[in-house]
């Protein structure tokens with residue numbers, strides 16, 4: 001808010017619209033404890049009402065909206081919508097949910113209407129495929145994996161997704177305090193367990209893969225958990241936690257061979273925890289401890305979950321910003337609420353600007369010549385009939 005006050009001239013504060021959108025973290029809180037979620041909204045709304053901006057409401061976005069607005073942002077910033085070009089798909093990874101959105105020539109919503117978002121933008125129609133996976137953001141995905149590993153209520157857990165030498169005591173009640181895992185809490189578990197890292201990428205992949213269900217699909221094709229997904233098409237931009245994690249791991253080059261990416265992760269996960277802390281003293285410890293899991297999760301989600309292959313992986317660009325603006329759902333949300341992306345292309349002028357200038361100059365010249373001619377004719381008439389005036 002302080003940044004916004006500085007960025008917007010104070011004379012314009014009152015006319016600047018302010019909206020608040022909440023995503024999967026709040027969706028989960030709403031499921032878990034609706035009155036707590038309401039209380040958060042009341043407090044936030046009170047604070048925003050007292051800001052100098054024109055506050056126009058706070059609400060929780062649906063997963064579909066989150067995915068679709070991320071897609072609008074990426075394609076708006078790339079100027080693909082005004083030009084009616086082939087669009088870029090959007091891959092968003094948050095803490096609580098993850099979204100995939102893209103236009104596919106093979107998807108018109110018939111097979112799975114829930115995944116369809118129709119848009120008419122700048123005179124072009126788009127059938128957007130979008131799906132949001134609640135509980136598959138990187139923080140909730142880690143909970144899901146740990147829940148599977150602690151289903152029998154052990155006091156100690158050797159975990160391949162954490163560095164060798166990493167030790168942390170984890171509280172069972174805290175780990176299972178999320179609707180994503182609450183139902184699988186072991187009946188008779190001790191108060192806590194000791195998590196010990198073993199740093200083994202291949203075993204980590206095996207553990208991560210277990211949080212995806214590939215056993216059922218009632219459609220012609222699925223990603224995971226029985227969710228319909230048409231064949232991937234075109235290029236994709238991956239942002240948010242995809243960027244934070246892959247940038248830290250130096251793995252943003254998606255054109256690198258898949259084996260090279262795996263080798264780098266193998267080496268990274270196997271690095272002793274003490275070395276990691278020494279090499280990255282200013283990195284937040286929670287992030288540092290979880291990059292091995294997060295990197296492995298991202299690779300598994302993209303390849304096994306969404307079906308990117310060794311060949312199509314290079315179609316993904318890992319992005320943070322486009323032309324100086326953050327890639328993410330927020331800009332798309334604002335553009336939508338302020339009607340800044342019109343359904344129809346603005347009327348094209350019949351002539352380009354240079355054409356108008358030429359017509360104006362020619363008309364001016366003609367009028368000038370006409371005026372001169374009239375003046376000349378009049379003065380001649382007056383000279384040849386001097387007596388008629390009297």
Ligand SMILES: Nc1ncnc2c1ncn2[C@@H]1O[C@H](COP(=O)(O)OP(=O)(O)OP(=O)(O)O)[C@@H](O)[C@H]1O
Nearest residue numbers: 023024025093094095096097137139240241244287
């Ligand atoms: N530098 C970083 N390194 C690693 N993780 C990061 C870094 N910065 C932020 N994160 C994490 O990345 C995740 C994505 O954050 P973001 O704010 O984009 O999504 P979110 O609001 O959690 O989304 P959603 O509610 O839809 O799941 C969060 O879990 C956040 O803690």
